Amino acid sequence: MEFEGKRVLVTGAASGIGRATAIRFAAEGAKVTIGDRNAVGLEETAAMMASAPVVQPFDAVDPASCRQLVAAAATDGLDVLCNIAGILKWGPSETFAVEDFDLVLKINTTAVFAVSQAALPYLVRSKGVIVNTASAAGLSGIAYNAAYSASKHAVVGLTKSLAVEYAAKGVRVNAICPGHVETPMTAEAPPIEGDMDWALVMRNAPKLLNGSCAPEDIADLFAFLASGKARKITGATFTIDGGQLAG
Ligand SMILES: NC(=O)c1ccc[n+]([C@@H]2O[C@H](COP(=O)([O-])OP(=O)(O)OC[C@H]3O[C@@H](n4cnc5c(N)ncnc54)[C@H](O)[C@@H]3O)[C@@H](O)[C@H]2O)c1
Numbered sequence: 319m320e321f322e323g324k325r326v327l328v329t330g331a332a333s334g335i336g337r338a339t340a341i342r343f344a345a346e347g348a349k350v351t352i353g354d355r356n357a358v359g360l361e362e363t364a365a366m367m368a369s370a371p372v373v374q375p376f377d378a379v380d381p382a383s384c385r386q387l388v389a390a391a392a393t394d395g396l397d398v399l400c401n402i403a404g405i406l407k408w409g410p411s412e413t414f415a416v417e418d419f420d421l422v423l424k425i426n427t428t429a430v431f432a433v434s435q436a437a438l439p440y441l442v443r444s445k446g447v448i449v450n451t452a453s454a455a456g457l458s459g460i461a462y463n464a465a466y467s468a469s470k471h472a473v474v475g476l477t478k479s480l481a482v483e484y485a486a487k488g489v490r491v492n493a494i495c496p497g498h499v500e501t502p503m504t505a506e507a508p509p510i511e512g513d514m515d516w517a518l519v520m521r522n523a524p525k526l527l528n529g530s531c532a533p534e535d536i537a538d539l540f541a542f543l544a545s546g547k548a549r550k551i552t553g554a555t556f557t558i559d560g561g562q563l564a565g
Pocket of ligand 1 (some may be wrong): 329331332333334335336338340353354355356359376378379398402403404406413425451452453454495496497498499501503504538
């Protein structure tokens with residue numbers, strides 16, 4: 319099995335892409351730690367996995383909690399970190415609360431740095447891998463998503479910077495940029511407020527027939543980037559979006 323005995327930490331594992339990714343690594347023989355603020359969802363995920371994970375609730379807004387998560391995952395070392403926890407908040411920019419802007423950046427960007435920072439000493443020892451979750455919104459602006467898009471562009475910058483800084487130490491760092499994925503995050507249509515022009519958003523709709531992704535499609539890419547098949551890939555962004563950004 320591809321990840322037999324590998325020690326893997328997956329954040330955001332109570333739901334959606336994180337859940338599918340945790341299930342995928344466990345199916346490939348990994349020793350997985352799952353982290354999320356949703357303890358009930360974590361237990362549901364654990365019950366779906368081929369082998370029992372270490373279950374560690376954490377809150378991404380709290381750097382100390384991020385460090386505790388890594389400590390729980392790395393008692394025996396760490397080979398792979400998948401940063402997947404995140405939130406999405408829509409809204410017209412003129413009325414979007416600055417406090418919400420801060421929160422989106424804290425969870426989607428600062429926490430990725432905090433978890434990665436804590437994990438890097440272990441990953442240097444194992445010549446390990448970080449796979450971050452950016453977004454199509456990390457490569458292109460999306461109307462009414464200024465905070466989310468800024469947070470995901472920042473994940474791309476963070477990914478490339480860490481990739482350069484740690485390449486000579488044998489640690490690879492890449493980012494996945496999913497388009498629309500069918501998860502609880504996207505289950506509800508965003509609220510239409512004020513004079514929001516939905517056509518501005520639909521410019522970025524998937525182009526492929528049935529172009530929305532399933533969480534398992536994204537989990538496949540996490541598994542590929544964490545595997546030896548990707549040994550020459552670092553500092554890269556991988557779009558998986560049914561052609562959303564193609565034109
Ligand atoms: N669904 C999409 O279309 C899509 C597209 C591009 C990128 N993404 C990104 O993929 C990642 C996973 O999203 P998803 O679609 O699976 O959504 P989801 O809502 O199903 O899962 C996100 C998980 O993050 C957790 N989380 C949120 N805030 C947290 C916090 N403060 N501390 C700890 N955990 C926290 C949630 O509890 C949840 O389990 C996110 O980073 C998201 O931005 C999603």
